[in-house]
Amino acid sequence: MQIQTLVWLIPFPPLLAFFLIWLFANRSKALSHTLAIVLMAVSWLISLYVFLSAFATEHFGKDVFASSVPWLPTGGSTLNMGVLVDPLTAAMLFFVPLTCLLIFIYSVGYHNFGQRLDAHDVQGAGSPAHNGVEPMYSRFFAFLSLFAFGMLLLVVADNLLMLFVGWEVMGLCSYLLIGFWHGRNYDDPKKITPRQAAVKAFMTTRVGDVLMMLGIVYLYFQTGTLSFREILYNEEVLHHLATTPSYVVGLSVAGLVGLLLFAGAVGKSAQFPLHVWLPDAMEGPTPVSAMIHAATMVSAGVYAMARMFPLLSAGWHEGGPLTPPMMAMGIIGSFTALFASTIAVSQRDVKKVLAYSTISQLGYMIAALGIGAYVAAAFHLITHAFFKALLFLGSGSVIHGVEHGMHHSHEHIDPQDMFNMGGLRKKMPVTFWTFLIGGFALSGFPFITAGFWSKDEILADAFANGPLVFWVLALSALLTGFYTMRQISLTFLGEPRTESAEHASESPWTITTPLVILSFFAIVAGWVGIPAAFPGLGQFVSSIRLGVLPFNFFHEFVGGTLLEQPEALPFDPFPLAASIVVGLGGLTLGWLVYGWKPLKSGQADPLAKPLGPIYTLLENKYYFDELYDFLFVRSTRWFSEVVVYQVMDKLIIDGVLHTVARVAYAAGNFFKGAEKYTINDPPDYLAKFTQWIGGSFRVIQTGRVQNYLLIVMLVAIAFGGVYYLMLSGWVK
Amino acid sequence: MVPLNWYLILAAALFCIGLFGVLARRNAVAILMGIELMMNAVIINLVAFWRYLQPTQITGQVFAVIVFAVAAAEVSVGLALIISIYRRRNSVVAEEMNLMKW
Numbered sequence: 001m002q003i004q005t006l007v008w009l010i011p012f013p014p015l016l017a018f019f020l021i022w023l024f025a026n027r028s029k030a031l032s033h034t035l036a037i038v039l040m041a042v043s044w045l046i047s048l049y050v051f052l053s054a055f056a057t058e059h060f061g062k063d064v065f066a067s068s069v070p071w072l073p074t075g076g077s078t079l080n081m082g083v084l085v086d087p088l089t090a091a092m093l094f095f096v097p098l099t100c101l102l103i104f105i106y107s108v109g110y111h112n113f114g115q116r117l118d119a120h121d122v123q124g125a126g127s128p129a130h131n132g133v134e135p136m137y138s139r140f141f142a143f144l145s146l147f148a149f150g151m152l153l154l155v156v157a158d159n160l161l162m163l164f165v166g167w168e169v170m171g172l173c174s175y176l177l178i179g180f181w182h183g184r185n186y187d188d189p190k191k192i193t194p195r196q197a198a199v200k201a202f203m204t205t206r207v208g209d210v211l212m213m214l215g216i217v218y219l220y221f222q223t224g225t226l227s228f229r230e231i232l233y234n235e236e237v238l239h240h241l242a243t244t245p246s247y248v249v250g251l252s253v254a255g256l257v258g259l260l261l262f263a264g265a266v267g268k269s270a271q272f273p274l275h276v277w278l279p280d281a282m283e284g285p286t287p288v289s290a291m292i293h294a295a296t297m298v299s300a301g302v303y304a305m306a307r308m309f310p311l312l313s314a315g316w317h318e319g320g321p322l323t324p325p326m327m328a329m330g331i332i333g334s335f336t337a338l339f340a341s342t343i344a345v346s347q348r349d350v351k352k353v354l355a356y357s358t359i360s361q362l363g364y365m366i367a368a369l370g371i372g373a374y375v376a377a378a379f380h381l382i383t384h385a386f387f388k389a390l391l392f393l394g395s396g397s398v399i400h401g402v403e404h405g406m407h408h409s410h411e412h413i414d415p416q417d418m419f420n421m422g423g424l425r426k427k428m429p430v431t432f433w434t435f436l437i438g439g440f441a442l443s444g445f446p447f448i449t450a451g452f453w454s455k456d457e458i459l460a461d462a463f464a465n466g467p468l469v470f471w472v473l474a475l476s477a478l479l480t481g482f483y484t485m486r487q488i489s490l491t492f493l494g495e496p497r498t499e500s501a502e503h504a505s506e507s508p509w510t511i512t513t514p515l516v517i518l519s520f521f522a523i524v525a526g527w528v529g530i531p532a533a534f535p536g537l538g539q540f541v542s543s544i545r546l547g548v549l550p551f552n553f554f555h556e557f558v559g560g561t562l563l564e565q566p567e568a569l570p571f572d573p574f575p576l577a578a579s580i581v582v583g584l585g586g587l588t589l590g591w592l593v594y595g596w597k598p599l600k601s602g603q604a605d606p607l608a609k610p611l612g613p614i615y616t617l618l619e620n621k622y623y624f625d626e627l628y629d630f631l632f633v634r635s636t637r638w639f640s641e642v643v644v645y646q647v648m649d650k651l652i653i654d655g656v657l658h659t660v661a662r663v664a665y666a667a668g669n670f671f672k673g674a675e676k677y678t679i680n681d682p683p684d685y686l687a688k689f690t691q692w693i694g695g696s697f698r699v700i701q702t703g704r705v706q707n708y709l710l711i712v713m714l715v716a717i718a719f720g721g722v723y724y725l726m727l728s729g730w731v732k
Numbered sequence: 733m734v735p736l737n738w739y740l741i742l743a744a745a746l747f748c749i750g751l752f753g754v755l756a757r758r759n760a761v762a763i764l765m766g767i768e769l770m771m772n773a774v775i776i777n778l779v780a781f782w783r784y785l786q787p788t789q790i791t792g793q794v795f796a797v798i799v800f801a802v803a804a805a806e807v808s809v810g811l812a813l814i815i816s817i818y819r820r821r822n823s824v825v826a827e828e829m830n831l832m833k834w
Contacts, residue, residue, distance in 0.1 A: 353768060571776070703830060705826070706754070706755055706756075706763075706826060709754060709755055710755050713751065713755065
């Protein structure tokens with residue numbers, strides 16, 4: 001079979017799984033998860049084969065796997081549907097199906113497969129206090145499969161329209177999955193419920209999606225095609241786009257399209273100012289959080305930006321002034337990275353810390369793309385997917401363990417609050433060690449972990465191209481180390497702070513196996529990107545050959561995606577030292593504050609006192625939810641209530657309609673009267689007259705033959721008489 | 733020879749007697765008898781006209797014979813009807829035969 005045909009097949013097994021579960025298998029929980037996992041594994045194997053084939057091809061960047069068929073003929077041109085595997089896609093194909101598959105397996109354990117259905121459990125309630133199997137188990141796997149389909153479609157798409165289709169499929173699935181426990185309610189009215197979180201996520205990302213769609217339409221309008229190959233790998237088209245002025249003064253077409261596409265990525269990858277949906281999306285089940293926040297949806301935004309990088313940077317050359325989209329990405333990305341990591345410092349919810357950390361790391365990648373560090377961004381995207389999936393799944397395992405403890409202790413506590421944990425190191429050793437690896441990778445523990453290499457590469461690029469971005473990113477890296485250590489200390493170190501934590505137990509193998517596999521990649525995935533210029537180690541790993549490429553193939557491999565292979569940076573000790581210092585420094589600071597003297601039960605966060613009002617500000621996420629609530633939600637409600645409902649609807653539209661109705665009613669009444677006297681009444685009177693005549697003549701119809709005969713005789717005599725008179729000449 | 737008018741006057745008288753019977757009698761049998769008289773008056777007329785106006789042709793006699801046959805058939809049907817009604821209603825009074833009256 002040709003490799004192009006195989007690429008076509010990658011997204012479809014999960015879609016098949018979705019339909020099979022939805023239509024046939026939903027009554028059997030075991031059959032549902034088997035279908036989902038097996039078909040996902042098929043997808044993974046095909047992807048792996050495609051990745052390895054790509055890997056074995058020399059100069060793969062010039063000789064990509066691509067095929068397309070006509071899809072929508074639109075008058076003069078035709079929209080093609082096609083697949084494209086270039087080095088960037090191949091790298092995505094390595095980690096996306098793999099993490100998806102691990103998350104699928106993890107979900108089996110997370111939803112307590114094998115336990116009895118809890119008698120008190122209702123659909124969508126998400127019962128933390130009981131350990132029964134999830135009632136909507138099959139539905140969960142169906143949704144996950146559809147989600148995986150959306151992501152894989154987006155990855156292999158060779159044009160923006162197909163990418164957008166996958167993008168929106170994921171938007172829908174994220175809505176369905178965040179609101180999966182739709183029946184859940186909280187006592188605290190300020191705490192957002194899964195229903196509200198789902199709507200919030202959907203609406204917020206929609207803002208970006210609409211702008212992105214405008215960008216796609218504008219691009220199509222300008223070039224007549226949406227194919228990546230025809231736009232991104234064509235110097236003439238890029239040059240034309242970069243030099244044609246657009247509607248907006250001072251922006252070229254490439255600039256405007258780039259900014260609009262970036263708006264889509266801002267929504268999807270939860271960048272400031274559309275970041276608000278992602279922390280609330282934590283209301284979904286934890287595998288969903290891992291799926292959305294690690295492997296798939298949020299990285300889709302960064303992937304789309306990396307994919308469109310030649311367009312975004314059209315007109316830019318190394319060392320030259322940045323294009324407007326790159327400028328926007330650099331500013332928003334680095335601001336988001338710092339901003340989100342400050343919030344993460346004060347969060348109590350184990351998953352929310354990770355959510356803000358994700359926002360911050362995505363900001364890193366966006367900022368890296370903004371300063372032109374294309375390969376570093378793609379590299380961080382992949383390492384981040386591994387260690388963040390690991391951290392989310394680990395936190396899910398922690399929550400699962402604490403919920404199990406709650407089942408014993410009959411306490412009513414929030415199982416996600418880190419201040420209710422502590423001491424889980426001994427209760428859940430596998431989770432602890434894997435979480436530790438993930439956390440160290442996130443904070444960039446030097447030389448070993450994947451996060452260090454990718455983050456170091458971004459920092460080195462930033463130092464060379466945008467010193468301000470470098471300092472902001474370095475500061476947020478310091479905070480990353482700090483909040484990661486805070487999270488690890490609060491969760492795993494010290495003594496249990498509640499009885500539930502005391503009774504927590506290790507999760508089943510379906511949960512721990514994915515953790516172990518992911519922690520392997522959270523370390524190893526970084527080694528493939530060790531810069532060749534790195535003293536000692538660089539030369540060593542470059543000398544190991546894997547087929548046509550060296551062991552640290554990432555830069556050469558992914559860099560080949562671009563028309564002009566980016567130059568590897570010369571070695572510079574300062575950013576390296578900085579990334580070691582901030583990574584280790586953050587971890588050490590965190591250890592000093594939280595790990596040195598573990599918190600006792602009921603003790604407040606030691607940061608709360610010295611930081612004072614700043615801590616409250618951080619804890620409330622800079623009041624962005626409240627601000628948006630005031631700016632958008634309330635004003636929209638006011639607008640709909642007063643302007644739309646009271647004025648436009650009741651006054652204007654209803655007024656016009658009522659007037660029309662009254663006029664029509666009066667006219668109808670008039671015509672009704674006219675009709676009565678002209679058309680209706682005369683036939684009625686005619687009928688009555690006829691009836692009257694008939695009634696009058698009825699009496700002569702006696703029914704007696706003799707009477708009739710008598711009349712006949714009399715008439716005959718009368719006629720006879722007349723005849724006789726006429727014959728006689730008396731009557732003329 | 734007796735003139736034609738005499739025959740015609742006899743036939744007219746006979747017809748009027750029959751007509752009176754038909755119109756005035758209540759008994760259905762009597763009405764039927766009246767009809768017979770009227771029929772006979774007609775036959776007298778036919779035969780008389782034949783004899784006096786066209787004695788060379790046979791048509792008048794044939795016509796008379798046909799009327800006899802019709803009269804016999806009519807009487808048999810009429811009597812059968814009357815007997816049938818009498819069996820059901822125990823009466824031969826014409827006015828009481830009003831089953832199909834409105």
